[in-house]
Amino acid sequence: MSDKLIMTFKVYADPAEISNMECAFGAVTFIPFKATVRSDLFTGETLPGACDVQVENPAKCRHLCAKYMFKGEDSAGNKCMLFVENNGFVSSGANEGGCLKAFPSFMTDSPVLGEYLSQQRFRSEVEGTPDGIDIRIYDVVN
Numbered sequence: 001m002s003d004k005l006i007m008t009f010k011v012y013a014d015p016a017e018i019s020n021m022e023c024a025f026g027a028v029t030f031i032p033f034k035a036t037v038r039s040d041l042f043t044g045e046t047l048p049g050a051c052d053v054q055v056e057n058p059a060k061c062r063h064l065c066a067k068y069m070f071k072g073e074d075s076a077g078n079k080c081m082l083f084v085e086n087n088g089f090v091s092s093g094a095n096e097g098g099c100l101k102a103f104p105s106f107m108t109d110s111p112v113l114g115e116y117l118s119q120q121r122f123r124s125e126v127e128g129t130p131d132g133i134d135i136r137i138y139d140v141v142n
Contacts, residue, residue, distance in 0.1 A: 003123065003138035007039040009084075011133040013052075027056040035135075037070060041113060042082055044072020064088045064102065064126075080110035082117070086124055086135065100126040104137060 013033040020029045031052040036045050050068030070082040088102030102124045106117035121141040127134050 003140045004142040005136055006041055006122075006139050007037055007137040009035045009037050009135040009137070011035040011135060013132070024058070026058055027054075029054040029056075033066075033068075033133075035068065035070070037072070041075050042070070042072055042080075042108075042110070044070035044082060047071055047081075059091070061089060061091045064090070064100070074108075074110040074112045076112045078110055078112060080108055080113070082110070082113075083107040086126075088124075088126070102126060104135075 011033050012035070013031050017032045018029065021027065029052075031054070033050050033052060034046050035050065037043060047069045050066070052064060052066035054062055054064045056062040064087065066084070066086045068084050070084070072080065072082070074080050084104055084106055086102045086104040088100055090100055104122050104124045105120065106122070108114050108117055110117075119141075121139055123138050123140055125136045125138070127136070
């Protein structure tokens with residue numbers, strides 16, 4: 001059984017809004033962004049405050065943690081919110097194939113999606129595109 005693609009987030013970041021600090025002890029980057037999602041499960045847009053925070057240690061191991069919330073509709077047409085936290089690690093040279101793998105977790109007030117999305121059964125692939133970033137969410141248990 002292969003992983004099932006359930007959603008793709010289209011992410012757009014303005015390079016002028018990125019904050020970065022580097023020092024002898026590592027680096028920190030804040031990347032504010034906007035995103036949209038259109039899928040069979042959920043359709044929506046991010047609310048203000050979405051941010052990817054990347055912290056790199058002196059060994060060049062980088063922890064990525066993006067937290068954001070969508071406002072939209074579930075598959076039954078109910079208005080709802082979807083909170084996403086996506087965590088990943090990458091070390092120098094480990095991002096083979098141009099795709100970063102991470103582990104998302106979800107919380108939603110959708111009566112249709114709440115139980116399903118609250119489970120720890122998902123993985124994500126983060127990939128740059130010509131017009132932004134795609135985050136593909138897969139169900140690994142399906």
